[in-house]
Amino acid sequence: MGSELELNAESKPDRTITPVRIWWACWAGVWTVPIVLGIAYLIAHRNMPILRVRGLGLSLSAIVLLHMYWIFVQLHSTFYAVEPQACGYWIMGTWLPCGIALFHASNSRFLHVAKLQKRYAQPGNCLIDFRPPLRSKHDLVGRFRRLSYTAKVLIIVGISMLIQVFLTALMYIISRKWHSSWGIPGTEVHGTALEQKIERGRGWEWWPSVFWQFFWSWIIAPMVLWKSRNIHDTQGWRIQTIGCALANLPAIPMWHIALYVPAMAPVNEYWLPGQWICLSIYFMEIFTIFLPCWEVMRHQSLHRVTLDGIALQGSKTTINSRTKSFTSASTMVKGMIFGLKSRKGSVTTKASFDESILAMSALEFFLEDNPAPLQEFAALREFSGENIAFLTTVTEWKRSLPSAARDSTAPSDNNVKELTREHFNRALHIYADFVSLRHAEFPINITFKDLKKLERIFDSPTRILYGDNCKVDTIAPFETPGFSFRPFSTSAPSEDSEKTIRSSFSDDIKNEAEYSGKIPEEFDATVFDDSVQSIKFLVLTNTWPKFIRTFRTSTNYSNSLEAGMWNEHGP
Template identity: 60%
Template sequence: MGSELGVTADSKADIDLSPVTIWWAVWACVWTIAVVLGMAYLIVHRNMPTLRIRGLGLSLSAIVLLHLYWAPVQFATMVGPLLPGDCQYWMMGTLLPCGVALFHASNARFLHVAKLQRKYAQYGERLFISPTPEEKPKGLIARFHRLSYSTKMLTIVGIGMFLQIFLTILMWLISRKWHSSWGIPGTEVHGTIMEQKMAQGAGWEWWPGVAWQLAWSWIVAPIVLWKSRNIHDTHGWRVQTIGCAIANLHATPMWLIGLYVPAMAPVNTVFVPPQWICLSIMFIEIFTVFLPCWEVMRHQSLRQETLDSIARWELKVKSTGSEAKSLNSESTMVDSRISGWKSANGSVKTENSYRDSIMTMSALEHVLERNPAPLQEFSALREFSGENIVFLTSLAEWKNSLPATLRDRTLPRDSNSRDVIRDHFNRALHIYAEFISVRHAEFPVNISSQELRKLESIFEHPTRLIYGEERECVDPTSPFDKFTFDLPSPTHSDSSEKPMKSSTKSSLTDAIKDRVQYWGDIPADFDASIFDAAEASIKYLVLTNTWPKFIKDRRDSVGSFDTLAVSMEV
């Protein structure tokens, strides 16, 4: 039988400075520096869209715990005989399971976000809750089901972590392996100090930790892997899930083989059994730290390429002095690309001109106006940012239906116009609650804090009256950290709302009629331009993030799918 830290009966209580132990020590320092730099890079760029959706707080906390287990193991062959016999036991019973649990809790967000984003995949299709109050079932289980996804996930993981630590402490107390003065008789270890340390490095006391690792790597991870088989995101999240799930499969079996198979004794002298687990931890760190770093760099490169293309196109338009003609030509090229058609006689010059023109804001606006469905499906199913496109299209629908009295505040307003204005205020209120409010929106769009406060001063109080205050407030700079994605349950106010007939609709107009409406005073600052700044901000975000990825995806796939022209025809 082997030992966790490679201790044998012949080991000496000295520091081993052989080439192998020195190599492991140097490797531990180099890899730790790389991981710390990678984590620092992610923290610095935490506000980028590809990182905001990941929830860095949870994933990096998992990496810290796992690395605190990984680093000491690299020094096992050097100082293993000098360490207390229960040192590795406590690390494996606390740091490792807690780190693995937090990692899987973080990675489970991938499936949940992908599932919720599906509702944005089709234009205008959103889920609405009836304002009719229903009696909520009572009991502890019912209360648990009403919790937000993040709270339920953290509760389950927290219970599992508590049980693991409790069992670790219990096993240590009842076994006399590490203390001879109390515990179950017959569990003592005998012999020399090294023979005792060797015996302390394995045994039934380690079983809770083994069961925990097997559960995560052979049950939870494959289930997540299977459920994510049809998800193809642009953030590298699916690649991370696949890589980490596969990399964890060997860890526990090889750890057990290293401990209990005598033929592994020569290997254990240079590669102790916990190194098999550490190998999995390294892959987790690669896919959780370094892969997102690469995604950030790729996003920055693509964003800069987009800005350069826009600058070249604007320079060309100014130099030719034919802006109207250029815009008309641009619309034609956009239509041809989105419909899957490409001229067989197109020259390199034409293709370069097309590449620059299609990256412009006017090209994006053209697609949003004429045929937003392909872009919306891509952003929802691949980018997990479908709320941005739905927000822009819903806002365009709202603005196109605005009456003249709201567009021009100098016009006189009678009772009929005031009713129309109130109706459009309720529609604007719905847009705010669905896409902007940090208390009620499932995926709040990313706007500046100044603009958010401005909109909150106008809409937040009516929104709370209509939608209630059940949803926990989300940090606008990192809306996914709390991961509160449960739909709000509307409540009734005594004087400021009026119940309407409830049904499920697809358009913004019908949806707002299904809601309880606001009948209080309309703020004086409400006008047709109330969302202009937010709209400009989200359009720029889509232009520099989602739009170039969408164009690249269409360019890569247009020659591979014969049905693309039909499915995306304008």
């Protein structure tokens, strides 16, 4: 570096003011404004489902570090001659690789969420993740495996960032480029002060920074690209992930070419070598900030249209004295989703679709009649499969309740108490699978009031049953107070079977564990009703309109679903 900055051995150590440098300095301020506004907009809407699933903490932290490096590059050409020694070295060795590492850690969350949501694509699946307590508090590997995915990623990325900072500091210490009194002999730079500054901009001291950027951009990013090839979501997350991964690929090669190929000198007068890295940062910021902002605004627009449709349908229902029955809702859904004529000969029009398909009765019929297509769409396309799974699971739970358990005024004999305990345990699993902030991988988004109500009833038994803050011996878990098992094995474990026990313990405890403590008085058949209504409205205004719009435009998939519905359920 140096010639591209219009510097030479006779240049004075002063600011370089040219039209090109003024342009880059102004551009640094102009581009920063929408970036800050976009980050603020995302933070303000961070509780929206399409942003909650992304995990904004990692991605926005990465963007802040990368943008700080980007600002430095824009001003570097102007203040290069007067900036402190090793300033560029430390910024290149810390801000850039750490930002890239955080960014690709946030990108990997896309694959993690998509993988887990696949388990919601089929009815009856859930994500309870029971982690049996460690036999030794000093088992670091076991402790690491018990951590959540986000915690694991932060630890791995944190370690890699510490290694990068350590290597940057080590190269600074052993090289005499920045300090002539100590370091490895022969690593000094000679010449005028400005010639020495120019030579400090290249050399083996920069290799650790280059290596880590190459590692994240050319090893991790292609892996993410390959694994995400078959994921098709409706939130733009796949486009964001692929776009950012592709934008990272040419940065380091072009930076090296600009730095070491003499033919690039004319280009470097206007476009610094570091600008090639900044070019990838441009695209990363566009895909990470502006694309989600656009998705939020599109979601809000669809939300308003849905609410307007619901309001219109509600007013017409009132005027017509609620003449539309559940049967008409079934005909409407089957006809409107697939745009076909029912077997009774009625034809669904687009006008009636716009007026009726967004009604709650249509959603409730679909959940009652055949929720599998909607659940598959929510899990694989919108990453909100937990909502549909929660609704269907609670419906099945309420159907299984005997009349004696539904009526709180009925006399409580031993049979009723046993049935109540059995259904309380099933409700406990529902709470752990879908509601608990400690155990559910994707907790459903219910109101604070409803969450606290369910926590008062289920939180303490859940901690006992699933071992949270409770020491459960993996060899003899039955001795924990308030914890019991239905017999499922009579054979004693051998010393060689501990690994098998650990691997199967999660499934066994989910299917066989029972809470034997006191059942809270607040528990009854209506315990989930408020949460169900909240999630139904969330699905109605988020997932349902996207499902209708997507599958009406997907002829092949719609035809297959339509055939399955008619064959399975009739007209």
